[in-house]
Amino acid sequence: xxxxxxxxxxxxxxxxxxxxxxxxxxxxxxxxxxxxxxxxxxxxxxxxxxxxxxxxxxxxxxxxxxxxxxxxxxxxxxxxxxxxxxxxxxxxxxxxxxxxxxxxxxxxxxxxxxxxxxxxxxxxxxxxxxxxxxxxxxxxxxxxxxxxxxxxxxxxxxxxxxxxxxxxxxxxxxxxxxxxxxxxxxxxxxxxxxxxxxxxxxxxxxxxxxxxxxxxxxxxxxxxxxxxxxxxxxxxxxxxxxxxxxxxxxxxxxxx
Ligand SMILES: NC(=O)c1ccc[n+]([C@@H]2O[C@H](COP(=O)([O-])OP(=O)(O)OC[C@H]3O[C@@H](n4cnc5c(N)ncnc54)[C@H](OP(=O)(O)O)[C@@H]3O)[C@@H](O)[C@H]2O)c1
Numbered sequence: 001x002x003x004x005x006x007x008x009x010x011x012x013x014x015x016x017x018x019x020x021x022x023x024x025x026x027x028x029x030x031x032x033x034x035x036x037x038x039x040x041x042x043x044x045x046x047x048x049x050x051x052x053x054x055x056x057x058x059x060x061x062x063x064x065x066x067x068x069x070x071x072x073x074x075x076x077x078x079x080x081x082x083x084x085x086x087x088x089x090x091x092x093x094x095x096x097x098x099x100x101x102x103x104x105x106x107x108x109x110x111x112x113x114x115x116x117x118x119x120x121x122x123x124x125x126x127x128x129x130x131x132x133x134x135x136x137x138x139x140x141x142x143x144x145x146x147x148x149x150x151x152x153x154x155x156x157x158x159x160x161x162x163x164x165x166x167x168x169x170x171x172x173x174x175x176x177x178x179x180x181x182x183x184x185x186x187x188x189x190x191x192x193x194x195x196x197x198x199x200x201x202x203x204x205x206x207x208x209x210x211x212x213x214x215x216x217x218x219x220x221x222x223x224x225x226x227x228x229x230x231x232x233x234x235x236x237x238x239x240x241x242x243x244x245x246x247x248x249x250x251x252x253x254x255x256x
Contacts, residue, residue, distance in 0.1 A: 011086045015093070016041065016096035017064075018051055021227055026062070028228050030057075030058050038061055040064050041066070069124060070127075089140060090145070097124070098169075107165065110167075121171070133196075140194040144193065146195070148194055156171075184243045197235075197245055202248070206224060
């Protein structure tokens with residue numbers, strides 16, 4: 001059985017939607033008649049103007065919630081707010097991720113390793129996802145099919161790592177994959193109809209990849225629209241036995 005195909009009036013939650021892949025998921029789901037509610041989180045209103053403007057167009061369907069994934073209290077507050085309106089979620093996609101910002105560049109060599117930066121990578125890229133899993137569990141405890149997907153990255157595959165570098169980002173995505181594999185096992189006992197997966201989006205033209213696009217051939221650099229429709233196809237084709245797996249944008253399984 002595939003997921004959304006069989007669902008009407010699905011409730012969705014997309015985390016990390018101020019820009020990039022997350023914002024595009026929101027736009028796509030707002031246009032999807034099978035989805036009745038879209039909850040979308042952002043961290044900072046001054047950075048989320050396009051998202052917030054969508055509430056004028058979709059006042060009943062879209063609810064925007066302010067949430068920093070590194071603050072457990074903000075995750076709890078968002079889940080409580082969602083729970084006042086709906087008792088079930090059918091599609092959750094966590095799109096939060098950090099590779100670089102004004103104070104942080106991915107490490108090219110051991111000389112650049114520092115504890116503070118490593119901790120930031122893990123806090124945003126790994127720990128946030130498992131905190132979400134902790135607090136979202138009650139909203140997955142229902143009998144309808146559901147998916148909890150987290151955007152990971154192929155560079156988090158240990159088996160695939162031939163190039164090195166990007167210590168913190170790679171390790172935090174590898175940790176994310178392990179945490180979500182664990183979540184899949186525990187959800188398998190508590191809410192067995194929920195499929196928990198991590199997804200590699202392919203190199204996508206967003207703020208995150210922009211400084212590193214120079215050596216990417218144009219056919220391997222996806223627009224956000226292409227990435228989102230490819231990932232939605234992967235999600236729609238998931239089967240119950242796929243929980244706990246790490247999928248690429250084309251539906252192939254990636255090595256751990
Ligand atoms: N683009 C690629 O080529 C590529 C490749 C492989 C994997 N990925 C993964 O795909 C996912 C989406 O990335 P993207 O390319 O769309 O990048 P992006 O445009 O930089 O978006 C990242 C999102 O994460 C949010 N975020 C960062 N820190 C946060 C925090 N502490 N709490 C809540 N939200 C936070 C950002 O919010 P702000 O706007 O407030 O910062 C933004 O909405 C990430 O997990 C990334 O690792 C991307």
